[in-house]
Amino acid sequence: MAVFLRAFFVIGILSVSMVSWSADVAKLRYNTSVYADVKGVGFNHPEGVACSDKSVLVVGDTGNDRLLRYALQEETLKAETEIKIPQLTNPIRVQMNSKGDIFALDGKQRRIVRLAPEGAFKGYLAPEGQSPSTFVPRSFKIDKDDNIYILDVFSGRVLVLNPEGKFQKQINFPKEYGFFSDLAIDPKGNILLIDSIKARVFLAAKGSSTFSPLGATLKEYLSFPTSITTDNRGIIYITDENGAAIGILAQDGSFLGKQLSMGWNEGLLYYPSQTCMNEKGEVFIADRGNSRIQVFTLIK
Amino acid sequence: MNGKYMKVITKVVVLFVMICAPVFSVAQTQNKFKLKTGAAGTLCLNCHDNFKSVLKKQFVHTPVKAGQCTGCHDAHTSSHGKLLAEEPNKICSKCHATVIPKNARSIHGVVLEGNCVKCHDPHGADNKFNLISAGNALCFGCHKDMGASLAKAKFKHSPVEKGCMNCHDPHASAKSDHLLKADLIPLCLNCHKSNSPNFAKAHRNYPVATARCTSCHNPHGSNTAGIFFDNVHAPVAKGTCNQCHDAPTAAAPFRTKKTGFELCKGCHNTMMNETFGKNRIHWPLVDKAGCSNCHEPHASARKNLLMGDGKAVCGKCHSDTMAIQVRLAEKEKQEKAAAGKGEVIKGGLTHAPVQEGNCEVCHSPHSADRSLLLKGPNTVELCGTCHDWLKHTSHPMGEKTLDLRNKNLKLDCLSCHRSHGTGYRYMIPFPTEPDLCIQCHKQYRR
Numbered sequence: 001m002a003v004f005l006r007a008f009f010v011i012g013i014l015s016v017s018m019v020s021w022s023a024d025v026a027k028l029r030y031n032t033s034v035y036a037d038v039k040g041v042g043f044n045h046p047e048g049v050a051c052s053d054k055s056v057l058v059v060g061d062t063g064n065d066r067l068l069r070y071a072l073q074e075e076t077l078k079a080e081t082e083i084k085i086p087q088l089t090n091p092i093r094v095q096m097n098s099k100g101d102i103f104a105l106d107g108k109q110r111r112i113v114r115l116a117p118e119g120a121f122k123g124y125l126a127p128e129g130q131s132p133s134t135f136v137p138r139s140f141k142i143d144k145d146d147n148i149y150i151l152d153v154f155s156g157r158v159l160v161l162n163p164e165g166k167f168q169k170q171i172n173f174p175k176e177y178g179f180f181s182d183l184a185i186d187p188k189g190n191i192l193l194i195d196s197i198k199a200r201v202f203l204a205a206k207g208s209s210t211f212s213p214l215g216a217t218l219k220e221y222l223s224f225p226t227s228i229t230t231d232n233r234g235i236i237y238i239t240d241e242n243g244a245a246i247g248i249l250a251q252d253g254s255f256l257g258k259q260l261s262m263g264w265n266e267g268l269l270y271y272p273s274q275t276c277m278n279e280k281g282e283v284f285i286a287d288r289g290n291s292r293i294q295v296f297t298l299i300k
Numbered sequence: 301m302n303g304k305y306m307k308v309i310t311k312v313v314v315l316f317v318m319i320c321a322p323v324f325s326v327a328q329t330q331n332k333f334k335l336k337t338g339a340a341g342t343l344c345l346n347c348h349d350n351f352k353s354v355l356k357k358q359f360v361h362t363p364v365k366a367g368q369c370t371g372c373h374d375a376h377t378s379s380h381g382k383l384l385a386e387e388p389n390k391i392c393s394k395c396h397a398t399v400i401p402k403n404a405r406s407i408h409g410v411v412l413e414g415n416c417v418k419c420h421d422p423h424g425a426d427n428k429f430n431l432i433s434a435g436n437a438l439c440f441g442c443h444k445d446m447g448a449s450l451a452k453a454k455f456k457h458s459p460v461e462k463g464c465m466n467c468h469d470p471h472a473s474a475k476s477d478h479l480l481k482a483d484l485i486p487l488c489l490n491c492h493k494s495n496s497p498n499f500a501k502a503h504r505n506y507p508v509a510t511a512r513c514t515s516c517h518n519p520h521g522s523n524t525a526g527i528f529f530d531n532v533h534a535p536v537a538k539g540t541c542n543q544c545h546d547a548p549t550a551a552a553p554f555r556t557k558k559t560g561f562e563l564c565k566g567c568h569n570t571m572m573n574e575t576f577g578k579n580r581i582h583w584p585l586v587d588k589a590g591c592s593n594c595h596e597p598h599a600s601a602r603k604n605l606l607m608g609d610g611k612a613v614c615g616k617c618h619s620d621t622m623a624i625q626v627r628l629a630e631k632e633k634q635e636k637a638a639a640g641k642g643e644v645i646k647g648g649l650t651h652a653p654v655q656e657g658n659c660e661v662c663h664s665p666h667s668a669d670r671s672l673l674l675k676g677p678n679t680v681e682l683c684g685t686c687h688d689w690l691k692h693t694s695h696p697m698g699e700k701t702l703d704l705r706n707k708n709l710k711l712d713c714l715s716c717h718r719s720h721g722t723g724y725r726y727m728i729p730f731p732t733e734p735d736l737c738i739q740c741h742k743q744y745r746r
């Protein structure tokens with residue numbers, strides 16, 4: 001009896017600490033929201049957001065066909081420049097490389113535009129030498145070495161380009177999947193895909209040429225996940241568009257918890273879109289339905 | 301008597317004792333309770349007089365025929381209706397355990413539920429297998445739509461007319477989906493010989509013996525010759541399969557000439573240009589499968605060659621939205637049942653177009669200029685197409701009315717309602733109306 005009680009006690013302590021570890025691994029604390037450009041013109045359903053460790057933030061103000069550049073100073077976002085060029089409409093995903101170049105996916109034309117840090121048009125990303133030649137980018141990401149990863153939904157693959165935009169290789173989508181809406185590159189260089197329909201993460205380990213499921217389906221926890229990112233520990237953050245929340249997964253794909261919920265007031269989300277996280281643990285969410293960008297701090 | 305005979309006699313005696321012992325024991329037990337002759341069943345007919353006519357039917361359930369009412373009923377008490385010896389949905393499987401094969405690929409819903417009496421009379425019937433009706437009439441009792449459409453169909457598939465059981469197994473199938481007796485293609489080829497010249501000619505020499513027949517043909521019957529589904533894609537109707545596919549003599553004759561939307565764009569150019577001219581596209585349209593994510597490429601029972609009704613087509617990907625609808629419909633039903641007689645419950649929990657799968661009432665399925673592929677220039681206009689009272693009486697809304705919670709938002713219907721339902725009446729996102737109103741009218745917050 002004594003042995004049984006001891007075992008029960010130990011299991012109890014272990015379970016409690018596991019639960020609290022899951023809950024404590026990552027929490028989002030609301031900081032601020034940004035609603036407008038330097039002239040006070042409000043956002044219109046922004047879907048894209050890119051952040052850098054140099055405290056630069058670029059917003060894809062989708063409904064206004066423009067990009068907006070901000071500087072983050074002591075938890076305050078200072079509006080800098082508006083980038084509105086004829087070559088870019090409906091920016092739905094935004095990224096920056098280490099040189100500060102801005103890349104934006106035009107949701108209407110379905111092509112990726114490359115811009116200088118100040119916003120000058122540098123051209124379209126057109127990977128040469130890849131077959132088949134047709135590609136439709138749904139999303140893209142840039143890793144710490146400035147390699148570009150394009151989620152090509154038309155040909156069912158991830159295209160890997162070097163920093164100059166030259167085709168390096170492709171990794172085909174797995175055989176069974178629903179629809180991939182986004183991808184992420186974790187600190188180890190693994191590629192992660194988020195399947196919105198099956199609510200499942202797929203992983204291609206660095207150097208691997210195939211994707212396999214990472215963990216079980218997240219249907220129980222997430223409604224329609226459309227964006228994925230990781231922090232510097234490899235913890236995975238998934239934006240649940242219909243569920244208006246951020247799902248958090250361990251590196252092995254196990255579900256750790258959910259943060260935030262649906263609403264209109266600050267700190268709440270309404271059809272969120274792209275999420276970006278920088279080295280400092282600042283989290284920027286394109287809160288599309290609320291026409292704003294919300295800034296949170298990751299409390300580890 | 302020698303030892304050899306002695307051994308044989310001993311064996312016979314032992315065997316006799318083994319066989320008869322249980323019988324004697326039962327007899328002893330019966331005797332113990334002093335049961336009358338026929339207590340297991342025939343005695344029941346003394347009171348249950350009406351069952352005498354059942355016994356005269358052409359097909360009588362074996363235990364009934366054997367006078368073993370206690371095979372299914374308890375003579376004294378039971379926890380189940382009709383003094384059944386087991387739960388009604390489990391009792392049949394006590395004897396008929398093998399109705400569902402272990403490796404079943406499809407199981408008839410009623411069989412899965414154990415609702416055997418939907419088709420069988422447990423006592424006796426005038427039809428073989430104690431079926432309550434004969435032939436297809438039994439199936440069409442539940443599958444009413446199928447019965448109705450077949451009755452109207454100009455071209456009927458003869459095996460269906462002769463009986464659904466020609467192709468389907470009534471209980472379960474270990475061989476195929478849809479309770480089919482064999483996989484679809486071998487099943488069809490049982491009758492339709494693919495090596496006949498007529499077959500080859502009708503299929504423009506494409507090797508369709510390896511293709512899914514129901515991609516074009518309605519296996520039950522239709523109003524189109526060749527029992528094609530009623531809506532046929534023009535190139536199929538014209539027999540110009542090579543408009544989309546490689547030649548029948550090619551190494552891969554079914555390979556399409558282009559992939560995804562690029563194939564369809566060749567003919568549907570105007571529609572495609574219009575689609576791609578909008579700000580936001582429905583992404584599956586530009587993926588690997590393209591248009592065939594939602595449309596049948598050859599023929600369909602539905603308009604616009606859609607793969608199914610809205611619930612099926614949209615629900616294929618948006619299962620989260622459809623799951624909410626099922627939950628809300630159930631809640632609606634329960635709340636109505638719990639309401640007092642004559643009590644009117646105001647405000648719907650569900651939105652009719654979503655419940656009915658008419659997603660296209662609000663969303664544009666290919667592309668739109670607004671997010672969520674919403675139709676119309678704005679939400680007020682969109683909702684106003686059905687809810688016209690909005691135009692004359694409502695909370696102030698529109699471009700000039702700011703949402704006090706967020707300076708970038710203007711008030712519209714979706715500021716207070718969620719069109720797919722929330723679980724609260726009037727589809728508001730808060731339990732009560734005051735909870736909603738004080739979001740903006742903070743001065744009234746208690």
